[in-house]
Amino acid sequence: MNTACKCISLVVGSLLLIGCASTGTAQMAPDSARDPAFSYDRDYMAAVEKASKAAGVDVVWVNPPRNRDRDKP
Structure with missing residues (x-):
């Protein structure tokens, strides 16, 4: 019995x-690098690298x- x-x-x-x-509810967070509301500050990066x-x-x-x-949706 035991x-x-x-x-x-x-x-x-x-x-x-x-x-x-197996429920499939877990999802990865969206990749912020592909977020259209953000872009890299390339001018600042170039100045720092220089x-x-x-x-x-x-x-x-x-x-x-x-x-x-701010102009992009």
Whole structure:
């Protein structure tokens, strides 16, 4: 009886986890790089990269600066 109860609990728990994993409700957040309301601040990036080259420093943009395009929808 105890073994049967454990097996049934294991099967029911597995089915619940499988059912929750396959609902398809989890979605990735939209990629903000493709968001039309934003664009990279290329003028600022060019100025920083020019100054860094003159100082002998390498710049790696992890989160590049952005402008908010107010004219675009």
